Amino acid sequence: MPHIFAALVNLNHPGHYVHWGFIQMSVANLLVIGLMLLVFVLALVLPFPHGRAAARERAARPEASAVDERPEAGTAP
């Protein structure tokens, strides 16, 4: 039963490191940086839910879009 909850990767050993000259970085940190880059790219290219639909709706109702698109409304950070 305990093996079901075990980590997918065996972490019970000293960390692995990569070296470029004087630069040394753990493989774990390198993986996290790679994951951050991947998420960053995905955030740029993946469509936002309802974003296109809302755009089509605003295009169909130009009088409403004049209000909805005002950028002076504060936004979530």
Add this chain to the structure above:
Amino acid sequence: MTSTPPTTTRTEAVLATERPTWTGRFRSRAERSFPPEKLLPDRQPAYVSSWIYVFGALTLGAFGVVLLSGAVLAVEGPAWWHVSRVGLYVNSLHLWSTELFFFFMVIHLWGKFFMAAWRGRRRATWITGVLAFLMSIATAFTGYLSQQNFSSEWISTSAKDGINATGAGAFWNVLDFGQMLLWHVLLLPLVVGAVIAFHVLLVRRRGVVPPFAAASTVVSEPYETALLPSAAPAGPAHDDFGPEVPHNEEAP
């Protein structure tokens, strides 16, 4: 003798008495800077419909979990978080929420950097974000020093030489567990929390920076056309980085 009738209304009299006080001036300025519709808005600019605008809020969410789990750890103490199952769980929750906090914050930083988010009189927003990032690193560092295990011992003995080389070691001793714990659980969280709160207030005041594409190119998506230069207000609201949004005309 006859008394002179009052020439001012009661409201005017109240205003006249409030203006000279710092509380009255503070309240007036706060009301001007943060009207309710700007402080708690119910509308979003159309360009916010993108995943890249989500990471600031995700960072705030992770920060909330960091604070809550850290508060529980502070109540129970190291004899609990190293031994009991629940303590180990909360300890891990604190660690991984911190990891996610930095994960989201760095992506937020990348997004804002490539958008040149200091445009449109948002310099203070950018600078407070940088300060929050740097202070968060210091807070996380003191957290690693406060674990009370071999890891914290290794980190502190490795770091002391670097800190001492800067001269800060004279009053900031990374080998002093009590000092590092107090910095971690009180002083630095207060600073980080205050800087983040100010950062969010500035975002509310100035609004979210529009993307370059919406401000500088002709696009087919109708929701972006409101941000074209022709839609921007006339006047000196343009700088080298593109047009400003109309609500940035106020002085800070």
